Amino acid sequence: MTPSTTNRRVLPSSPFQPISQQPVEKFSVDDLLTHDRFGLGRVVGLGKDNKVYVDFGAGTQTISLPNPKVTRL
Template sequence: MNKSAESRRHLPTSPFNRAAQAGPPIEEYAVGDRVSHDQYGLGRVIAVESGNAAVHVDFAGRKGRIPSPYTKLAKL
């Protein structure tokens, strides 16, 4: 790219700069965090896989593995 193209302002609604947009940061969880899942309800993090690839959550006796990017999981 030339210098003038790099300094141009891009509109946030432009369909041409989608690749340049970074998604929201992935939330990090620690063992013992209380969480809420859209489908499974309230739970507690019991394990975190390396690199935040997934978290294991105990939902009142039912254990589940929630993969990253945790779209349906919220920290309480």
């Protein structure tokens, strides 16, 4: 017997609340941002599937969004 996962009721006092999706922040070319690992960077390109290309000075990195390590300046 397989468990059914459709339309399950969640009690308000349950510690296992469903995770709500955070809206994806929109970036444009030349936006400044900080990354917890790479530091200060500038958006140099936009990709498909919520990806941005960021120049951090030492090199260009591809970052998938949403990312909790990224903060817009």
